[in-house]
Amino acid sequence: MPRPSLRSRSFRRIKKKVPGGASVIHYLKRRPSQAKCAICGGLLHGVASERGDRMKKMAKSKKVPSRMFGGNLCPSCTKNMLKKKVREKDA
Numbered sequence: 326m327p328r329p330s331l332r333s334r335s336f337r338r339i340k341k342k343v344p345g346g347a348s349v350i351h352y353l354k355r356r357p358s359q360a361k362c363a364i365c366g367g368l369l370h371g372v373a374s375e376r377g378d379r380m381k382k383m384a385k386s387k388k389v390p391s392r393m394f395g396g397n398l399c400p401s402c403t404k405n406m407l408k409k410k411v412r413e414k415d416a
């Protein structure tokens with residue numbers, strides 16, 4: 326039985342095999358929730374959601390799409406936003 330603080334499900338459980346052959350459970354903090362579009366609230370693809378240290382080690386190109394509003398708006402909302410801005414400018 327793990328110690329009381331690890332009995333809650335606030336930690337995720339990873340099953341590992343140790344060199345001696347035994348199976349052990351590693352308790353890790355859960356990952357943050359997936360990034361969402363600021364307009365429609367849809368899930369954003371290509372946006373990493375890891376905890377601080379792993380996020381720091383990752384290349385920027387792995388964290389957000391390299392386009393306008395990448396990591397903030399979904400592709401269709403970006404398209405609509407750009408269309409809107411161009412039309413505003415013309416009028």
Ligand SMILES: [Zn+2]
Binds near residue numbers: 364403
């Ligand atoms: Zn959207």
